[in-house]
Amino acid sequence: MLLLGTFTSWLLLAFLGQQVLLSSAVRNKKWGAGGKGSSSAxxxxxxxxxxxxxxxxxxxxxxxxxxxxxxxxxxxxxxxxxxxxxxxxxxxxxxxxxxxxxxxxxxxxxxxxxxxxxxxxxxxxxxxxxxxxxxxxxxxxxxxxxxxxxxxxxxxxxPTACSGRVDSKRKAEEHCSSSWASLCTFFFSMLQSDEC
Incomplete structure (x- = not known):
């Protein structure tokens, strides 16, 4: 029984040692990829x-x-x-x-x-x-x-913001009274062939 306990302890110790070595090798590999000597640096x-x-x-x-x-x-x-x-x-x-x-x-x-x-x-x-x-x-x-x-x-x-809407609004204010300005703006914008 003592032999079995000693054997499992040694087996567990060997397993843990292997895991530590593997993890340090992976860490060193990652460190080497970003180090000064590599081409990715x-x-x-x-x-x-x-x-x-x-x-x-x-x-x-x-x-x-x-x-x-x-x-x-x-x-x-x-x-x-x-x-x-x-x-x-x-x-x-x-x-x-x-x-x-x-x-x-x-x-x-x-x-x-x-x-x-x-x-x-x-x-x-x-x-x-x-x-x-x-x-x-x-x-x-x-x-x-x-x-x-x-x-x-x-x-x-x-492209810059559409200036055609501003032009039709200005024309409507020039040609129509203030109460009709919004309706005139609508008609002027329909009549003009801007692609805005």
Whole structure:
């Protein structure tokens, strides 16, 4: 009986040891996937506002060969109602691998890229001369910095609110008395061929 109790204790201890080893291996595998040495750490991402246009922008970096491509997407949900540019999308290309600071501290590098986008405000996806520079790589060659691929820049606009209704209301006020203005507005809007 003593032998059976000792055997089950050892068996239970071996089982628990195996579970601990398996869980630590899984944890180390997950840690290694997001560590500095892996290729997924190369991909940076961030977000920034364009205050003047009331847009919220996000960017994602992707390594393509010896270069890195930043894809920038901006949205202005308010413009869907009021009219104007609603979406903006473009790509920036650069070779940050040529900058020593990129290899040593990528997290800091990507934070500085986000700050550079914030400084560019009205030039994002519009001005190909404006380079997006991380301050740790200021003195690096020009190829290191991200340059806008002007051919990738796409802006989609939502049509502005219908002005035909305002015109028919103004005409009705000019040609009809105030008591008949609403009825005149109705007739003027029927007669005009605006697609609003």
């Amino acid at each position: 190369t991909s940076g991402r961030g977000k920034f506002p364009i205050v003047a246009d009331k847009m919220q922008c996000t960017w994602v970096a992707k390594e393509i060969g010896d270069a890195v491509r930043l894809t920038v997407k901006c949205e202005n949900p308010e413009a869907r109602v009021t009219g104007g540019v609603t979406d903006l999308e473009c790509q920036y290309n650069g070779k940050p691998q040529l900058c020593p600071a990129y290899g040593s501290n990528r997290q800091s590098f990507w934070k500085q890229v986000t700050r550079a986008f914030k400084r560019h405000q009205g030039k994002v996806c519009k001005d190909e001369r404006a380079l997006v520079k991380a301050s740790v790589c200021k003195s690096a060659p020009r190829d290191v910095h991200f340059k806008l691929d002007i051919h990738s820049s796409v802006a989609s606009a939502h």
